[in-house]
Amino acid sequence: MMKNNSHPASKGEFKSKNLVAERKRRIRLKERIYALRVLVPKITKMSKATTLDDAVDYIKELQNQAMKLQDELLMLPYEAGDCEGSVASTEEEKPLLNCKEEVCVTLIDANELHIKITSKETTNGFFILIDLLSNLGFEIVDINWFVFKGVTTGMICVEGVDAAVKAEDLRKLLPETIKAIRMISVD
Amino acid sequence: MMKNNSHPASKGEFKSKNLVAERKRRIRLKERIYALRVLVPKITKMSKATTLDDAVDYIKELQNQAMKLQDELLMLPYEAGDCEGSVASTEEEKPLLNCKEEVCVTLIDANELHIKITSKETTNGFFILIDLLSNLGFEIVDINWFVFKGVTTGMICVEGVDAAVKAEDLRKLLPETIKAIRMISVD
DNA sequence: ATTAACACGTGAATC
């Protein structure tokens, strides 16, 4: 290659002022094309247009692949995809369960109890509460519990004989915490 | 915009024969740039060079993402291997959770642990496991747990310093139960 | 007025 080097002005005079700027621009564009060529694995032809074509196809392919992989991960029992904003811990000293926790106990029937929790504390109270439920002889049927932006939300469904009296025991054991013990009438 | 339309030859004569071909080529190139602009989500400026720049960055980003997702998926076949011929390490303290429970512990990062449980037992093991996690200094971030037709399914996400060594502690405390401890690479 | 970004026509090189 020996392309034009001496054509427009054999002695160095040029009319345009943006000549060098345009040269820079061309170089910049060319280099971006090269960068794409390096990145894209399938290059069908060493030409600008086809390089861009390949880049377009490759991006589409990558997008599809990413979608597919993400779907596969979502099929798993659970996955790490949305664990991004990972819970900045907010480590303070934890009081016992008489803090700002709000616990609502609902007596479903003679053997079943629903416990709803909302709290600004994190998880220390969880262990205490679970320990209490264990000592009271309950069995865990259903738990949904998560901490988001420092706010804990939990629902626990437990089963055990004499749930009504055990609910009152809970009220005694968590006097500052239990906001309400409700009854739900069942036949 | 009214760019050059009548400049070189006021009456339609042109010197070059590849004039129209060059026009087509320019149009083709421009359209590829537009195609990239459509595909790339982050466009910092409406200019050719910067569009190519954004495309380059986006491809790199997609490649990284795809690699990461694929790595996560490749961790899966690893799961069943560890527990089978397992280390008949003679003198271990007897398992606390020696039932038919299957526990899979996944180390998300240095501070985060995911625990997956499927079991034919009901809830007795739950209290033991929660107690262990409490004693190990973990905090509960997320729990999803339910019992359906006698089969327990649970997912627990805990947080705590030195999750890696604590995961090994869990393996020692639940030797018959822990099926696998997986690693998920994160940066 | 200065600059950056384009589109244009053209000649040369490549296939």
Next chain:
DNA sequence: TGATTCACGTGTTAA
């Protein structure tokens, strides 16, 4: 050879 691809200098437009 034709057809493609490229690089170049220039004029024009908008910020």
